[in-house]
Amino acid sequence: MKLSEKELEVVEILEKDARISSEDVAKMIGLSLQETDELIKKLEKEKVLVHYTTVVDWSKIDGHEGVTAMIDVKVTPKRGVGFDEVAERIYRFKEVKSVYLMSGAYDLSVIIEGKSMNEVARFVSNKLSTLDSVLSTTTHFILKKYKHDGTIFEPLAEDDKRIVVSP
Amino acid sequence: MKQTKSYLAKTVEDLKPSGIRKFFDLAAGMEGVISLGVGEPDFVTSWSAREAAILSLEQGFTSYTANSGLLELRNEVSSYMKKRFDVDYNPKSEIIITVGASQALDIALRAILDPGDEVIVIEPSFVSYAPLVSLAGGKPVAVQATEEYDFKIQTHQLEKAITDRTKAIMLCSPNNPTGTMLNEKELTELATFIETHDLLVLSDEIYAELAYDEPYVSFAAIEGMRHRTLLINGFSKGFAMTGWRLGFVCANEELTAAMLKIHQYAMMCAPTMAQYAALEALKGGREDVEDMKKSYRRRRNYFVQSLNDIGLSCHIPGGAFYAFPSIVSTGLSSEQFAEQLLIEEKVAVVPGNVFGSSGEGHIRCSYASSMEQLQEAVKRIKRFVDK
Ligand SMILES: Cc1ncc(COP(=O)(O)O)c(C=O)c1O
Numbered sequence: 001m002k003l004s005e006k007e008l009e010v011v012e013i014l015e016k017d018a019r020i021s022s023e024d025v026a027k028m029i030g031l032s033l034q035e036t037d038e039l040i041k042k043l044e045k046e047k048v049l050v051h052y053t054t055v056v057d058w059s060k061i062d063g064h065e066g067v068t069a070m071i072d073v074k075v076t077p078k079r080g081v082g083f084d085e086v087a088e089r090i091y092r093f094k095e096v097k098s099v100y101l102m103s104g105a106y107d108l109s110v111i112i113e114g115k116s117m118n119e120v121a122r123f124v125s126n127k128l129s130t131l132d133s134v135l136s137t138t139t140h141f142i143l144k145k146y147k148h149d150g151t152i153f154e155p156l157a158e159d160d161k162r163i164v165v166s167p
Numbered sequence: 168m169k170q171t172k173s174y175l176a177k178t179v180e181d182l183k184p185s186g187i188r189k190f191f192d193l194a195a196g197m198e199g200v201i202s203l204g205v206g207e208p209d210f211v212t213s214w215s216a217r218e219a220a221i222l223s224l225e226q227g228f229t230s231y232t233a234n235s236g237l238l239e240l241r242n243e244v245s246s247y248m249k250k251r252f253d254v255d256y257n258p259k260s261e262i263i264i265t266v267g268a269s270q271a272l273d274i275a276l277r278a279i280l281d282p283g284d285e286v287i288v289i290e291p292s293f294v295s296y297a298p299l300v301s302l303a304g305g306k307p308v309a310v311q312a313t314e315e316y317d318f319k320i321q322t323h324q325l326e327k328a329i330t331d332r333t334k335a336i337m338l339c340s341p342n343n344p345t346g347t348m349l350n351e352k353e354l355t356e357l358a359t360f361i362e363t364h365d366l367l368v369l370s371d372e373i374y375a376e377l378a379y380d381e382p383y384v385s386f387a388a389i390e391g392m393r394h395r396t397l398l399i400n401g402f403s404k405g406f407a408m409t410g411w412r413l414g415f416v417c418a419n420e421e422l423t424a425a426m427l428k429i430h431q432y433a434m435m436c437a438p439t440m441a442q443y444a445a446l447e448a449l450k451g452g453r454e455d456v457e458d459m460k461k462s463y464r465r466r467r468n469y470f471v472q473s474l475n476d477i478g479l480s481c482h483i484p485g486g487a488f489y490a491f492p493s494i495v496s497t498g499l500s501s502e503q504f505a506e507q508l509l510i511e512e513k514v515a516v517v518p519g520n521v522f523g524s525s526g527e528g529h530i531r532c533s534y535a536s537s538m539e540q541l542q543e544a545v546k547r548i549k550r551f552v553d554k
Contacts, residue, residue, distance in 0.1 A: 013465065017538070024542065027472040028465040164515055165191040165204035167294045167343075 001046065006031060010039055011048060018052040055151045059144075068097075068113050068142040069120045071128065072106040074135040083107060086133045095123050106138070117141060178301055185294045186521030190505060194515040201544045203532040204515040206343065208488070210407040212444070213455040219447030220411075220440045228439055234431040236264025236415070237442050243449040244415055252375065252385040254398065256417040263423060263430055264437045264445075268373045268401040268414035272299055274433075275369050275397040275416055278425040280305035285332040286369075289320045290523025291491070293343045293371070300337075308333070311525035314493065317482045318345040318525075319353060322360040335367040338386060341374040344522045344531035345491040346467075346484020351384045358389045369397050373414070374487040376405025376456055379464045381485060387417070394419050397426075404487070405456055406448045411441040463488050463534070466541060470534040473545040477552055488535040491519065495528045497552060505530055512547040 003011065009029045013020065026036040043049045059065050075086050083101050090110055091099040098111040110128070114120040124139055145153055172180075187204075194200050211217075235241065241258035248254050256262050265271040272295065280286070282304045288296045290309050297307035310328045312320040325336070338357070341348040349357070361368055370386040387396040401414025416426060430436075448455075467484065474481045474492045481492035494504045501518035508514050519526030534541060 009465070012461075020538070024469060024538070027469040030468050030472075160209065162202075162205050162207055162209070163191065164194040164200060164202040165187055165517060166206045167185065167187055 001048070003048070007039060007043060007048075010036070010043065014040075014049060014052075018054075055148060057145075057153050066113055066115055067117050067120055068111065068145075069124075070140045070142065071110040071112060071124060072102075072138040072140075073108040073110055073128065074106045074137075075108060075131075075133045076135060077107075078133065086131065089131060090128065093123070093127060095120075178304075182298050182301060187294060187517055190509070190515065190517060193506070194509055197509070197513060200509070200513045200515050201536070201540050201547070202515040203534070203536060203544055204517050205533050205535060207409040207535065208404060208407040208459065209535045209537065210459050212406070212408050212411070213448065213451065215451045215455075216406070216408070216444040216448040220444035223440050223443035228443060230439065232264075232436045232439050232442060234436055235262065235427055236437055237439075237446065240264055240442050240446045240449075243446055244417075247449050248385075248398075248400075248417060252372075252383065252388060254385050254387045254393070254417070256398075257420075260420045261423050262415055262417050263427055264442060265401075265414045265416055265430065266434060266437050267403060267412045268371060268399050269295065269412075270430075270434065270437075271399040271401070271414045271416035272296070272369065272371065273303070274426040274429045275399065275418075275422075276300055276303040276305065277429050278422065279335060279367060279397075283332060284334040285330060286334060287325065287328050287336040288523075289325075289337065289339070291318065291342075291344050291519060291526035291529075292337070292523055293339055294521065296337050296339075305334070306332070309523060311523065312345070312347075313525050314482075314529075318342065318347040318491070319349060320357070322356060325360060329364055333364065333366060335369055336361065337369045337371065339371040339373075340386075341378060341484070341486025342489075343374070343487055344489050344517070344519065344526065346487045346489045347482075348378055348381065348383075348485030348487075350381050350485075351389070354384055354386055354389050358386075358392050361395060362391060367395050367397065368392065369399060372398060372400045373404050375400060377460055377463060377488060378486040379460070379467060380483070383486070397422055402445050402448060405459075406445070407459060408441075408444065408448065411438070411444055413437055413441045413445050466534045466536075466538065469538070470532070470541050470545070473541075474532075474548075477545070477549045479548070479552065488533055490532045490534060491526075491529050492532065493529055501527055501530055508548065508551050512551045514544050514547050514551075 006029050013025055022036050023033055026033045077083050078085055087099050090096055095112050095114055096110055097113050100109045102109050112120055124137055129137055241262045244262055245256050245258040248256055276299050280303045284305045285308050286300045286305050288307045288309050290311050300307040308328050310325055312318045368386055375383050387393045387398045398417040402408040471481050471483055471490050478496055479492040479494055481490050484490055501520045505516050505518040517531040519529030
């Protein structure tokens with residue numbers, strides 16, 4: 001689907017900050033509040049704007065640090081449905097945060113979040129490896145998140161270094 | 168020994184300290200100030216350019232470059248100017264890499280002025296123009312651009328300032344402080360005037376990358392103007408590289424040779440590591456520049472609309488990152504407004520009169536600040552105006 005220039009601007013603005021008010025978006029793109037609201041509604045209906053979420057640094061919250069693992073999964077595709085069926089069986093688990101079909105050495109990249117390494121290990125051995133089409137899994141645990149979906153978790157001090165008034 | 172003062176050059180003694188300085192001193196000591204008084208981007212230089220400078224240091228590129236700058240950089244500047252602005256300059260003989268647009272302005276003026284030569288400075292103007300003309304031995308002649316024409320200079324306004332000593336005009340579009348940009352038609356009218364009076368033009372195009380509504384047209388691209396133009400540009404604004412101190416000047420061979428004489432004796436060359444950073448900035452593709460421009464444009468729209476909503480009327484500035492609203496409705500002078508706003512609401516702006524007499528009744532607000540800061544500033548200015 002082709003977006004108008006204004007629609008594209010709204011998508012870019014909201015992707016950076018989903019909490020910005022419609023009033024401010026309206027001023028930024030030079031439309032009325034009503035026009036802006038309608039435009040956002042339309043993009044939501046079309047599922048261009050799928051969902052609004054927040055990037056959380058769980059590692060800061062005591063007792064909720066959790067672990068994230070990226071799992072390379074090799075599977076046998078099924079006739080007629082290819083990888084879609086097994087992908088769907090995997091992404092239905094609520095522990096699974098992302099599933100991507102990959103080119104290269106393995107087929108599916110699965111990202112899992114759990115409370116502990118044990119919990120993730122259990123999920124991989126009990127739920128994932130036991131699926132019929134899964135041939136093998138390789139689990140990588142994430143040790144530290146530096147940057148996630150474009151957001152730097154602990155940015156270096158790039159605060160405003162400019163002098164307060166200048167020509 | 169006589170008093171030190173009596174040794175000072177008369178020209179320097181006569182220079183007035185910039186009105187901006189006063190506000191800097193006022194604001195610098197305060198906590199919690201939101202500054203809309205900053206004349207530079209809020210972005211940090213792209214990582215790829217910074218990384219290129221680091222690499223150049225690691226590899227030991229710490230010596231002088233050719234006087235007019237790295238040939239590789241001049242080649243890139245030449246093709247950038249051709250691609251972006253459709254102007255053709257020979258990298259070997261018509262481009263000098265300078266220490267910011269500031270030094271380009273300085274050598275351009277010194278190359279053309281004899282004592283007493285007059286240079287027209289269109290006000291409101293960047294605060295350095297008139298002092299630079301004086302320091303070069305010339306006489307700055309102020310002409311006022313007015314709000315009535317959205318601060319676009321009209322040839323009938325210029326006409327009165329012409330004398331037989333007038334040698335050049337300083338042009339700045341998009342403008343600091345008004346944000347006003349001249350389009351092709353307006354530049355063409357100006358070109359006719361320049362031709363009629365046989366003048367040179369110092370065209371300060373430092374904000375050329377930040378043109379939001381109409382395509383940017385370089386003055387040197389207007390028919391017949393290339394040989395009359397000393398085209399000044401640089402990396403400070405569009406590429407967010409103010410602290411690197413890197414700019415350039417393009418002009419025909421004779422003008423360039425004259426400027427190069429001054430440059431080679433007074434400066435030798437621009438800083439080497441900064442030249443490597445700039446080289447990467449040009450080669451690295453336009454994505455960073457376009458992203459910054461988009462972001463400024465949205466903030467401009469937000470901020471100017473908000474000012475108008477508050478009751479401070481403001482024309483839509485076509486470029487740069489300044490809004491220049493009228494504060495006449497408050498009954499205050501520019502200085503009173505700026506001073507009281509700073510003391511009562513801790514928002515720093517620059518009073519319009521420091522840029523020339525036609526700037527009185529206005530303030531310069533830079534919207535190169537985060538949306539959060541702008542939102543808070545709008546809140547505070549509204550509270551101030553509503554009192
Ligand atoms: C109109 C204008 N010209 C020139 C300059 C100086 O730029 P540079 O950092 O390249 O010396 C500025 C910076 O504020 C400016 O606003």
